[in-house]
Amino acid sequence: MYAVIRTGGKQYRVAPGDVLKIEKTEAGEDSTVEFSDVLAVSGEAGSVTQPEAAMVIGTVLGEGRGSKVLVFHYKRKKQYKKLQGHRQAYTEVRINEIQVDGATYGAAR
Numbered sequence: 001m002y003a004v005i006r007t008g009g010k011q012y013r014v015a016p017g018d019v020l021k022i023e024k025t026e027a028g029e030d031s032t033v034e035f036s037d038v039l040a041v042s043g044e045a046g047s048v049t050q051p052e053a054a055m056v057i058g059t060v061l062g063e064g065r066g067s068k069v070l071v072f073h074y075k076r077k078k079q080y081k082k083l084q085g086h087r088q089a090y091t092e093v094r095i096n097e098i099q100v101d102g103a104t105y106g107a108a109r
Contacts, residue, residue: 001105003098004040005056011039014056014095017107024063024089033058033093041100054100058093065089 002015008023027033038054065087073082097106 001098002042003038003054003056003100005035006037006039007035014098016095016097016105018095019061019092020095021064021066021090021092023091025060025091027060027091029060029062031060033060038100041098043100051100054098056095057097057099058095061092061094063089063091 002013004011004013006012008025010023012020012022014020025033035056035058036054038051038056040048041051041054042048066089067087069086069088071084071086073084074080095107097104099105
């Protein structure tokens with residue numbers, strides 16, 4: 001059982017029990033996050049459907065920042081060099097359950 005959700009301008013394939021890093025959200029640690037923008041759901045191998053009413057529920061594990069990405073601009077023969085670093089903030093979420101048209105699929109304990 002898995003679902004495809006959209007959050008933070010990206011799409012993620014999630015299953016109950018998965019831990020993923022999404023774009024930073026305002027939810028605090030140990031709070032519940034609901035993803036209502038569910039694009040597709042697969043209940044069995046080989047079948048993907050677009051649900052009428054679906055929701056993915058997860059728990060926030062923590063927040064952090066990714067590894068540093070260096071951006072280096074250089075123009076030859078002009079003595080121009082510029083170095084800039086960036087660390088993207090993220091929120092780590094554990095997927096607890098997927099609710100599809102009244103049915104609930106939870107993580108195996």
